[in-house]
Amino acid sequence: MKTELWVKNGYVFTGEGFRFASIKIKNGIIEALYDSELEPPKENESHSIDASGYLVVPGFIDAHVHFNDPGRTDWEGIETGSRAAAIGGTTTIFDMPLNCSPSVTNVEILHHKRDFLKSKSYIDYALWGGMTGNNVHNNAELAHMSEGVIAWKAFMSESGIDDFPFVSPEQLELAMKIAREQNKILALHAEWLEEINSLTTFYKNQKDMNERNAFLASRPISAEERAVNFALELAAKYGTAIHFVHISSPKVVGQIHRAKKSGVNVTVETCPHYLLFDEEDFLRKGAILKCAPPLRPRKEVEGLWECIANGWIDTIGSDHSPCLYTMKDTDSIWDTWGGIQGVQFTWLALLDEALKRKIPLKKILPLGTENVANRFRLSRNKGRIQPGLDADFVLISLDEETKVDKQSIAFRNSYSPYENRTFLLKIKKTILRGKVIYDNQTGVTEEKYGQYTQPREDAYGSIPH
Numbered sequence: 001m002k003t004e005l006w007v008k009n010g011y012v013f014t015g016e017g018f019r020f021a022s023i024k025i026k027n028g029i030i031e032a033l034y035d036s037e038l039e040p041p042k043e044n045e046s047h048s049i050d051a052s053g054y055l056v057v058p059g060f061i062d063a064h065v066h067f068n069d070p071g072r073t074d075w076e077g078i079e080t081g082s083r084a085a086a087i088g089g090t091t092t093i094f095d096m097p098l099n100c101s102p103s104v105t106n107v108e109i110l111h112h113k114r115d116f117l118k119s120k121s122y123i124d125y126a127l128w129g130g131m132t133g134n135n136v137h138n139n140a141e142l143a144h145m146s147e148g149v150i151a152w153k154a155f156m157s158e159s160g161i162d163d164f165p166f167v168s169p170e171q172l173e174l175a176m177k178i179a180r181e182q183n184k185i186l187a188l189h190a191e192w193l194e195e196i197n198s199l200t201t202f203y204k205n206q207k208d209m210n211e212r213n214a215f216l217a218s219r220p221i222s223a224e225e226r227a228v229n230f231a232l233e234l235a236a237k238y239g240t241a242i243h244f245v246h247i248s249s250p251k252v253v254g255q256i257h258r259a260k261k262s263g264v265n266v267t268v269e270t271c272p273h274y275l276l277f278d279e280e281d282f283l284r285k286g287a288i289l290k291c292a293p294p295l296r297p298r299k300e301v302e303g304l305w306e307c308i309a310n311g312w313i314d315t316i317g318s319d320h321s322p323c324l325y326t327m328k329d330t331d332s333i334w335d336t337w338g339g340i341q342g343v344q345f346t347w348l349a350l351l352d353e354a355l356k357r358k359i360p361l362k363k364i365l366p367l368g369t370e371n372v373a374n375r376f377r378l379s380r381n382k383g384r385i386q387p388g389l390d391a392d393f394v395l396i397s398l399d400e401e402t403k404v405d406k407q408s409i410a411f412r413n414s415y416s417p418y419e420n421r422t423f424l425l426k427i428k429k430t431i432l433r434g435k436v437i438y439d440n441q442t443g444v445t446e447e448k449y450g451q452y453t454q455p456r457e458d459a460y461g462s463i464p465h
């Protein structure tokens, strides 16, 4: 039977830990897991993949990418972005509502984007919707949109994109009410606008100060704390489910953790760059590592790893935020486009670092798989290797290494802060719904199997946290 596939004798991550197992797949769905001693029947031999010696983990779900399609495809694009993601072991992405053009802020744009991306992605994809200063008063439009979006995204400070204005404190309150009524998650870029704006004006005028130091000083941790605190109070008041993206400091993670313990429906994401680079790297390398919030001192990086070990961070997203190289190659760091290109290397880098730090993989794998699926209501289909779910896997070798050079970068603009790094593991195969979409010997398949993915309202009665 052609629709049947076996992934044999791998060291399979089941959520609780690893076990040697063979996985039977039928029509793209996991049918069963067997202890490896039970050899699959011989007639299926031609449709089996030998995973012996490899880790088999769920396909990664990257809830935070900017693929910029349609509209800014010279920066990235769904084809190049999803191809790079597939090579990096990611089988599902959630594309952000900004940096494509127009931004996804009404139902017409949402439907156009959804249809436009059809048959262009190598991996499954869901779409974020934008709540902005322009549409937050339009309840009817947002109600219409909510059916098609994985969740909402809003900025509490300037986004850098003209048609994606931030929400003011009053507008955030409205956004919280709307998201609650819709029973949708509201994700926030949390930096306190007034604080960073006044500091930016101040530090831009410190002409005797190194520009890179000045940029770091213009976006302090206190601006994150203040924004997070404000949003947590509103979420508690309205009972809204919120999700903080790209939190850079353990202090802020702690603040969120305390709120969660007191009953606020909140989750927190950090990004690989806050776990792998620090402000010294930014001071040395500059533009390629410019992001907002900026990279932090080494003690913050160490603290974030402690938060992971403690289970205080829920998800890790790449925040793959690409642009043309010329937009990084500017005279002043203030004019440089902020954003880090890393979707292809996120999990190579994170697993490599976790292994070096002796953090058990079962502590970090859920942050890119099960936790994301649970939070965003995809858990009926994604996030775990168990019968009934999509057969999305990554086969990983811990006996081989991956060296990142320019030629190996698959996203549109071939530069990345991960260039010249060597990771002590290798992604051998990426499997999406039972199809091998990437094999490290033969590359990415020509066929684009990626499908539009929507949250399943029946995944949970209420949003889990």
Ligand SMILES: [Zn+2]
Residues within 6 Å of the ligand: 064, 066, 096, 319, 321
């Ligand atoms: Zn982002």
